[in-house]
Amino acid sequence: MRRYKQLLYTTFGLVLIFSCKQQDATTADEGSVATTPVKVTTVKDSTLTETISLTAVSAYLQKSLIKANINGYIQKANATPGKSIYAGQVLFRIITKEAKAIGNVVNKLDPSFKFSGISNIKAAQSGMIVQVDRQKGDYVQDGDLLATVISKNSLVFLLDLPFEYNKIIQQNKKIQVLLPDGEKLNGVLSGSLPAVDSLAQTQRLIIKVANATNIPEGLVAKVVLVKTNHPNAQVLPKSAVLSNETEDEFWVMKLTNDSTAVKVGIKRGLENNGLIEIDSPKFKQNDKIITLGNYGLADTAKVKIQK
Template identity: 60%
Template structure:
């Protein structure tokens, strides 16, 4: 009888144990089938955002003056050198007529009071840089012949070849920063444009006037940044918070609807900077939480865990 009771109780205990094992917690099974993704969240904020286009501009001196002979004669003395910086009124050439050169001393010997010299001093008409010297000592020149060429220091400009499809943005870029290769930044002003378009490149040339305080060689290529679009109070998010498909024609964010669930919200993207993206539509509340890390690849209504 005792063996029978022992066997009965043992059987009941075994059945209870098996039953307990088969009735696992449904919540545990649900958690196992729905993994929780750790994420970090951010909130939208308003910021000034602009979109730029960067182009090249080439330095040039628009005005050149020619130092010309005012007599027929010989170059007796010259101080002009190519690349020399000269001021207005600087003595560059001394000319002497061929008559003075041949008989001038004889006349002075006959009558010292006559003071016949036949010498003419040629000076620069404006400040600038001598870019070309045409004659040296001993050369015979005629009246009106160019002796040297001076580029006007005050006529420094940068020439910008702007694609014609962007010509509508020049009206909002009257003042422009010109960045030189050495890092120097010059303030520029759009002073005019050429009334023609390059037939091959379809670009129109604009003239950017800059301060002549710095000696800049002609032909220097600088960078010019034009504002293409600007929004003063843009609704922005970090770049990592906005996701897109492979063709980048559809964009969305993952928004928290509670402390553990994120849903997919399609958005319309606006201006994009190095670290921020403008969200044009929809308008979010300042308290809305948007996932910025851990959002890649998660599905709509995904289970997530917010990390600090």
């Protein structure tokens, strides 16, 4: 009996010692679990816009051609390129070759005849002379081009839009035109030509700009058109979104508590200015999403939030 009690005490002692060692080992294992320092953020609502950038060329739609109305010599030319003119201003004076040959002899013979053989060519509209084709002393025939005048108020920008973007024009009635020197002009879509370039498959649009002064013809500007607009989009910083090598799967690391991060698959939408739209799932405003330290984290990883 005494021997049995000694054996029982010995067995109990061994069990107690083993339990203590096992508890110490478990405590040591729990204390050795690695934690990753991370920084977190929350989802926000923002407006994301997808745009396309195209080029447009300045042009003056209204051009007036100054032509000779008789055969003769240019006796006086009051036209120089770049000169502003007003409607009715005399630009050229032409004298017929007959009048130049006989001079004022006819009037001396019969003063009542009042023959001069001179024709004054006037500007039909106000504007600016952009081209002069004839000078004083040149012989011209009826219908010959003398000069070209543009109307300053007819300035537009011509945009060749790929026809695949034809449907987005309805949401781009107001268009901003950016000039090479950084100046921005507010424009509106005033019309389009009913034809498509057979090779480039582009349709020409006419953009009317306001308060445009001293812009030369042929200037290439940049036009930004809104392709897609998503107001009140759920967004996260780009650093919060992870993907696989083929970039066909996306996910974020969300905290379930202050020390555990889980992998949550997402569907992403637009991306703009370092923000990515999250189409699904819909996160709560207080959900914490890791932005720094999330790369390579496993599902249900242990983390520590850094302030």
